[in-house]
Amino acid sequence: xxxxxxxxxxxxxxxxxxxxxxxxxxxxxxxxxxxxxxxxxxxxxxxxxxxxxxxxxxxxxxxxxxxxxxxxxxxxxxxxxxxxxxxxxxxxxxxxxxxxxxxxxxxxxxxxxxxxxxxxxxxxxxxxxxxxxxxxxxxxxxxxxxxxxxxxxxxxxxxxxxxxxxxxxxxxxxxxxxxxxxxxxxxxxxxxxxxxxxxxxxxxxxxxxxxxxxxxxxxxxxxxxxxxxxxxxxxxxxxxxxxxxxxxxxxxxxxxxxxxxxxxxxxxxxxxxxxxxxxxxxxxxxxx
Numbered sequence: 165x166x167x168x169x170x171x172x173x174x175x176x177x178x179x180x181x182x183x184x185x186x187x188x189x190x191x192x193x194x195x196x197x198x199x200x201x202x203x204x205x206x207x208x209x210x211x212x213x214x215x216x217x218x219x220x221x222x223x224x225x226x227x228x229x230x231x232x233x234x235x236x237x238x239x240x241x242x243x244x245x246x247x248x249x250x251x252x253x254x255x256x257x258x259x260x261x262x263x264x265x266x267x268x269x270x271x272x273x274x275x276x277x278x279x280x281x282x283x284x285x286x287x288x289x290x291x292x293x294x295x296x297x298x299x300x301x302x303x304x305x306x307x308x309x310x311x312x313x314x315x316x317x318x319x320x321x322x323x324x325x326x327x328x329x330x331x332x333x334x335x336x337x338x339x340x341x342x343x344x345x346x347x348x349x350x351x352x353x354x355x356x357x358x359x360x361x362x363x364x365x366x367x368x369x370x371x372x373x374x375x376x377x378x379x380x381x382x383x384x385x386x387x388x389x390x391x392x393x394x395x396x397x398x399x400x401x402x403x404x405x406x407x408x409x410x411x412x413x414x415x416x417x418x419x420x421x422x423x424x425x426x427x428x429x430x431x432x433x434x435x436x437x438x439x440x441x442x443x444x445x446x447x448x449x450x451x452x
Contacts, residue, residue, distance in 0.1 A: 165277040165359065167211065168210070168211065168212075168213060169211060169212045169213070169319070170212075170213045170262045171212065171213070171214050171215065171217070171232065172214075172215040172217075172221065173214065173215075173216070173219065174218050174245050175219065175314070176219050176222075176301055176330065176405065176449075177327060178327070179192075179219060180213055180239070180302055180303060180326050180327075180328060181303075181326075182212065182214050183214060183285070183326045183327075183328065183341045184323070184326030185289075186211065186214075186301045186327060187325060189210055189211045189212060189422055190211065190212035190213070190214055190326060191208065191210045191212070191214070191288030192213075192214050192279070192328065193212055193213050193216065193217070193274040194216055194217065194222075194236065194237040194275050194276045194397070195239060195271035195272045195273040195276050196271060197263075197264060197268050197271050197274075197276065198211055198276060198280045198282075199213075199276075200227045201347050203259060204236060204268070204327060204328055210266060210276070211260065213277060214320045215238075216237055216328070217237050217424070219330075221235065221301075221330050221331065222235045222236045222237040222238075222245070222275070222330050222331065223235045223237055223238060224238065225238060225242070225243065225248070225249065226306045227248060228333065228372070229335075229336060230335075230336025230337075231252070231334050231335040231336045231337075232246075232248055232249055232252065232253070232333070232334045233329070233331050233332070233333050233334075233338075234249070234274060234331060234332045234333075234334070235275075235277060235331050236273060236274060236275025236276075236298075236328075236329045236330050236331055236332065237272055237273050238274065239270055239271055239272060239279045240260035240263055240269040240270075240272050240273070240287075240407075241266075241269045241270045242260050242289055242331055243257055243260050243274065243315070243360075244257050244430050245271070246267070249334070252334065252336075252337050253290075253294055253337075253365070253448065254288070254292045254342075254343065254344070254449065255293065255294070255343035255345040255360075255362055255364065255442075256291060256294055256334065256342040256343065256345070257344045257441060258279075258344070258363065259286045259287045259289070259290035259292070259345040259347075259360075259387050260272075260274065260286070260287050260290075260346075262286045262347060263277060263286050263287065264354055265354055267379060272284075274287055274291070274447075275330075275332075276305075277296075278291070278298070278311065278315070278321075278329065278333075279314070279317075279321055279323070279329055280319070281315050281318060281319040281320050281321050282315075282318065282319070282356075283315070283318055283381060283382055283383075283384060283385055283386055283387065284356045284360065284381055284382035285315075285381060285387075286345070286347060286357060286360055287346060287359045288311065288315065288379075288381060288387045289317075289361060289362035289379040289380060289381040289387050290343070290379075291311045291332065291334075291362075292310075292311050292312045292362060292377070292379035292387055292389060292438045293343055293345070293362035293363055293364040293377045293378060294334050294343060294362075294364055294377070295310070295335060295364070295377055295381045296310075296332050296333065296334050296335075297309065297310060297311070297332070297333045298310075298311055298312045298314065298329045298330075298332050298333075299329070299330050299331045299332075300323065300327050300328065300329055300330070301328055301330050302323075302325075302326045302328065302398040303325075303326040303327075304324075305384040307331075309372055311332070312379070312387060312389050314329070315386045315387060316386065317385045318385055329411060334416065337366075338366045338369040338375070339366075340366060340368065340449065340450050341365065341366040341367075341449075341450050341452070342364070342365060342445075342446040342449025342450035342451075343362070343363060343364035343446050343449070344362070344363055344442040344443075344445035344446040344449065344450065345360065345361070345363075345364070345442060346357065346360070346438045346441055346445070347360040347361070347362050347381075347382075347438070348434050348438060349358075350425050351404055356425065356426075357381055358383050358425045358426040358430070358431060358434060359380065359381070359383055359426075359431055359434045359435045359438055360380065360381035360382055360438070361378070361379070361380055361381075361414070361435065361438035361439045361441075361442045362377075362378070362379045362380075362381075362397070362442065363376070363379075363439065363442040363443045363445075363446045364375070364376065364377045364446060365377075365397060365402075365443065365446050365447065365450060366432045366450065367447070367450045367451065369401070370401075371401050371402075371451070372398055372399065372400065372401055373397045373398050373399065373401070373406075373447075375398065376394040376395035376397040376398050376399065376443075377389070377394055378394050378397070378413075378414070378439060378443070379392040380414060380417065380418070380435055380439065381418040382420070383417075383418040383419065383431050383432070383435050384418065384419040384420065385419070385428050387416050388418075390413055390415035390417055391415060392416070392417070393410050393413040393414055393417070395413075395440060396409035396410045396412075396413055397410060397443060402443060402444070402447050403430050406441065407444075410436075410439050410440055410443055411436035411439060411440050412436070413436070413439075414435045414438075414439040415432050415433070415435055415436045415437045417435075418431060418432045418435050420432065
């Protein structure tokens with residue numbers, strides 16, 4: 165087993181240099197709710213742990229251009245207490261607050277939930293539905309990417325060596341907009357999603373859907389962006405016919421596996437049901 169070194173840099177530049185020099189043999193510690201479990205189970209054996217909680221750019225929530233920028237090391241509990249995020253993006257907040265117990269939510273972070281690379285991560289479908297962007301800093305500078313472009317497979321991301329996700333930007337909401345996230349798990353709480361569904365939409369004054377984003381989790385190697393699902397809603401008043409089209413689009417997009425939490429057939433059916441239910445909740449929120 166490798167000797168493990170712990171570092172707690174106070175600046176982003178320092179953390180990026182440490183990560184780059186480690187050349188793939190380091191792990192970042194934000195909340196640690198996934199990392200510590202993986203270490204204890206022997207799933208990973210890095211030589212270096214880089215604690216990023218003391219880096220100012222990764223902490224805090226601030227309003228920006230009518231939207232909100234959330235640091236990657238901000239805990240789910242802090243996001244859940246932020247009135248602006250709760251008002252603008254309740255679906256994102258719901259997703260974060262489903263991660264583990266109350267104690268876990270005090271540690272678990274939005275950045276960690278994404279960069280862990282789990283197809284079943286709760287926050288990710290909600291962030292994708294919100295059209296969230298993440299800021300990435302590395303040896304070659306700073307760049308932005310859509311959240312849906314980060315996870316490339318189970319436990320894998322598109323981040324290059326030395327790159328760190330430092331924050332997430334949630335854009336300003338148009339009038340008459342709403343979002344929602346729902347998941348199904350085998351137990352009443354504190355389990356991994358069998359299926360997760362995030363929906364964000366905007367209505368005009370007549371109640372017609374003018375914009376929508378739909379995302380699914382836990383039904384493919386990565387989270388899915390349902391363009392056909394969004395198209396089923398746009399131009400409709402979210403009536404029964406539109407919901408049936410959304411259901412069909414969700415089921416058609418699924419590429420799940422069978423495991424102890426559910427079969428392929430079950431996951432496909434649940435995906436359609438959750439997509440419809442999340443869309444209805446988003447509609448109710450958009451209507452005020």
